[in-house]
Amino acid sequence: MRRGSGTLRVRTSARALALAGVGLLATVGLLAGQSATAWAASARATGSQAHLTLVARPGPGHVTDVVLAASFSAAGTGQGARPGDRGVEVQFAVHVPEFSGSPLLTVGTATTNAAGVATLTYRPTWAGRQDFVASALGPDGTVLASSGTSITVTSAVRSDAPLTESARPDGVIGRAAAGTLLAILVCLWIVLVGVVVRVHLAGHQVGKEVARQP
Amino acid sequence: MTGNSAMVAGENAARAFAHHEEGDGPPPREDVRAAAMRPVLTRDRWWWPTVGVLGAVVVLGIVAWAVQLADGLGVAGYSDNAFWAVYEADLVAFIGVSYGGAVVSAILRLTRADWRAPLTRIAEATALVTLPVGMLFIVPHLGSPQRIWELMWPPYWNLSSPILWDFFAVSTYLLATTVFFYLPLIPDTLIARGRLGVVADSRHARMCRLLYRVLGGRWAGTGPQRRTLRGATGLVAIMVIPMAVSVHSVLSFAFASSSRAGYAETIFPVYFVVAALYSGVALVLLTLAAARRLYHLEVFIKREHFVRLGFLMVALGAAYLYLTFTEYLVDGYSGTIGNAAWVRQVVIGRYWIPFWFYVVAAGVVPLVLMAIRRTRNVAGVVVASGLVVVAMWVKRLVIIIPPATEPLVRSSLTTGAWGTYHFTWVPISITLAATAAIPLLLLVLFRFVPILPMAEMEELEEMAERPAAGLVVADALLPTSVAAANGGVARDGDGNGAPASRGAVEGGQR
Numbered sequence: 001m002r003r004g005s006g007t008l009r010v011r012t013s014a015r016a017l018a019l020a021g022v023g024l025l026a027t028v029g030l031l032a033g034q035s036a037t038a039w040a041a042s043a044r045a046t047g048s049q050a051h052l053t054l055v056a057r058p059g060p061g062h063v064t065d066v067v068l069a070a071s072f073s074a075a076g077t078g079q080g081a082r083p084g085d086r087g088v089e090v091q092f093a094v095h096v097p098e099f100s101g102s103p104l105l106t107v108g109t110a111t112t113n114a115a116g117v118a119t120l121t122y123r124p125t126w127a128g129r130q131d132f133v134a135s136a137l138g139p140d141g142t143v144l145a146s147s148g149t150s151i152t153v154t155s156a157v158r159s160d161a162p163l164t165e166s167a168r169p170d171g172v173i174g175r176a177a178a179g180t181l182l183a184i185l186v187c188l189w190i191v192l193v194g195v196v197v198r199v200h201l202a203g204h205q206v207g208k209e210v211a212r213q214p
Numbered sequence: 215m216t217g218n219s220a221m222v223a224g225e226n227a228a229r230a231f232a233h234h235e236e237g238d239g240p241p242p243r244e245d246v247r248a249a250a251m252r253p254v255l256t257r258d259r260w261w262w263p264t265v266g267v268l269g270a271v272v273v274l275g276i277v278a279w280a281v282q283l284a285d286g287l288g289v290a291g292y293s294d295n296a297f298w299a300v301y302e303a304d305l306v307a308f309i310g311v312s313y314g315g316a317v318v319s320a321i322l323r324l325t326r327a328d329w330r331a332p333l334t335r336i337a338e339a340t341a342l343v344t345l346p347v348g349m350l351f352i353v354p355h356l357g358s359p360q361r362i363w364e365l366m367w368p369p370y371w372n373l374s375s376p377i378l379w380d381f382f383a384v385s386t387y388l389l390a391t392t393v394f395f396y397l398p399l400i401p402d403t404l405i406a407r408g409r410l411g412v413v414a415d416s417r418h419a420r421m422c423r424l425l426y427r428v429l430g431g432r433w434a435g436t437g438p439q440r441r442t443l444r445g446a447t448g449l450v451a452i453m454v455i456p457m458a459v460s461v462h463s464v465l466s467f468a469f470a471s472s473s474r475a476g477y478a479e480t481i482f483p484v485y486f487v488v489a490a491l492y493s494g495v496a497l498v499l500l501t502l503a504a505a506r507r508l509y510h511l512e513v514f515i516k517r518e519h520f521v522r523l524g525f526l527m528v529a530l531g532a533a534y535l536y537l538t539f540t541e542y543l544v545d546g547y548s549g550t551i552g553n554a555a556w557v558r559q560v561v562i563g564r565y566w567i568p569f570w571f572y573v574v575a576a577g578v579v580p581l582v583l584m585a586i587r588r589t590r591n592v593a594g595v596v597v598a599s600g601l602v603v604v605a606m607w608v609k610r611l612v613i614i615i616p617p618a619t620e621p622l623v624r625s626s627l628t629t630g631a632w633g634t635y636h637f638t639w640v641p642i643s644i645t646l647a648a649t650a651a652i653p654l655l656l657l658v659l660f661r662f663v664p665i666l667p668m669a670e671m672e673e674l675e676e677m678a679e680r681p682a683a684g685l686v687v688a689d690a691l692l693p694t695s696v697a698a699a700n701g702g703v704a705r706d707g708d709g710n711g712a713p714a715s716r717g718a719v720e721g722g723q724r
Binding site for chain 1: 431
């Protein structure tokens with residue numbers, strides 16, 4: 001029984017060892033894959049020389065759009081050091097001065113193209129100076145490089161502004177409606193005052209006739 | 215010559231003067247003229263004490279407002295979690311009740327309801343005094359009254375704001391109400407000037423004379439003048455009805471155009487209009503009952519008037535009850551977080567008492583009182599009207615406060631709890647002051663203005679007595695018709711008799 005048990009234990013241990021071996025191999029494979037990716041990232045980051053240059057310019061479409069273009073480059077010898085090898089995710093953010101400390105608000109992400117440029121078109125929701133920050137992110141989310149730039153926005157669309165033509169007085173429909181209503185209002189006032197004047201004028205004429213009578 | 219004989223001589227002279235000035239109008243009715251001018255010519259013993267008490271309540275409200283100006287809206291129970299409350303409810307309720315008088319009068323004029331005559335002046339006066347009182351609530355509601363002038367100064371106009379359009383609409387309606395009150399008054403100024411000849415030359419009489427001269431202008435009561443006046447009154451009556459509808463619709467936009475659950479309701483414009491008419495008719499009935507009792511107008515304002523207007527009132531009440539059911543059903547059934555939350559709060563939550571008070575007091579009881587024959591009388595209608603006025607004010611609170619206290623920001627920094635509005639003595643005093651201001655202004659107004667439309671009543675009577683001309687004979691509501699049937703004693707709707715003194719004067723003057 002003890003032997004049997006021992007045999008059983010041995011067998012069990014052998015199976016466990018076999019399974020553990022397989023698991024180890026799988027884990028090593030996974031880690032190898034991950035480390036390869038991580039190596040590529042570290043090649044960008046630590047190849048030292050990962051650079052990001054952010055440029056903001058007025059957009060070609062809507063007058064209030066801002067185009068944010070972040071050019072990524074990395075000097076190094078490893079895989080991924082060249083921009084065209086693999087797209088790098090770039091996160092764009094804007095400082096929000098309304099809040100204490102002017103925290104960063106992420107406005108979107110884009111991936112670098114073959115030229116190493118990630119582009120995002122952004123429509124600001126307030127006018128004035130806007131400070132943008134772009135961050136190139138590694139596969140594990142680490143920041144490979146950052147860059148900032150500023151642009152002064154002269155015209156902005158409020159975030160709650162409707163996309164279609166509004167019935168509010170700041171839209172064409174709204175302006176027409178408000179103008180029509182104001183015209184009706186003026187007409188009402190004129191009619192109401194005119195009614196009183198007309199009644200009084202009728203009395204005035206009668207008064208004159210009475211006065212002319214001997 | 216004794217005082218009495220001098221008085222009689224003076225009266226005769228005045229009547230002769232008045233009739234000479236009235237031109238080719240209908241025959242005068244002495245009983246109507248005496249009753250209409252009685253509040254102007256004589257001041258009852260209760261007048262000064264009543265005015266004093268009401269004035270004291272108004273002064274208390276002004277003091278409360280001064281305290282609020284000094285200490286801020288917090289003393290009125292307002293907070294970040296209850297940003298709209300009693301003043302907005304007052305604004306809606308008081309402006310709402312003002313519509314009843316003008317619209318009822320306009321509808322009755324346009325439908326040529328000849329029984330309207332004794333009611334129109336009181337109904338229009340109610341509208342005239344209630345509307346400015348309601349408009350004044352924007353002052354304590356804003357909290358910063360120094361900014362009100364920006365509503366009237368075009369460079370500051372924000373056409374996107376419903377408040378600005380509220381101001382446009384209500385001020386236009388105030389002008390229309392004033393004109394609607396004024397036009398039928400023009401012929402009466404001439405009659406009233408004649409009757410003032412019988413009183414001593416007091417300061418009050420001089421003020422009245424000056425007022426009538428200014429208001430009456432060169433009115434001589436000729437045929438062309440009467441036709442012009444009739445046309446003008448009809449035109450304004452036509453204008454008043456859609457204006458009343460539009461004004462309260464615009465008032466509802468202050469809520470409906472927001473994005474807050476419970477306010478952003480497409481049903482609100484209709485809902486507000488019906489509520490305004492409902493409570494407005496109720497207030498007219500209360501005013502009629504008070505005027506009838508205080509100025510002894512039982513001969514002219516009868517049970518039938520109350521019953522007919524009472525039916526109109528409960529019809530509007532049934533419509534309002536239906537609209538309430540529709541709104542709550544749809545919002546509650548949709549199950550969206552905001553809507554379901556406030557419906558729950560109102561129907562079975564913390565606001566269930568005021569909500570169900572409205573349902574019972576303004577929804578069910580008036581219907582029952584009007585349905586039962588025994589309670590379908592002046593007292594029953596007055597009770598129903600009183601309940602409606604109070605319960606509809608409570609309903610406005612139920613409309614405004616729950617959505618305003620619903621928490622919209624849910625984060626780790628907020629508890630997510632509903633806000634609470636607590637009544638304090640400040641808004642209670644201001645609300646009571648506004649309530650007292652209405653009878654106070656009416657008492658003062660009727661010290662200067664005839665309480666019955668004398669010329670209109672005489673004209674309608676003349677038309678009713680011309681069957682040969684193909685005119686429709688009025689029903690037996692006018693007192694002289696009843697008087698003729700009762701052998702010279704006019705009986706009011708409650709069976710009280712009063713001598714009809716018309717014939718003695720009329721014959722000699724024509």
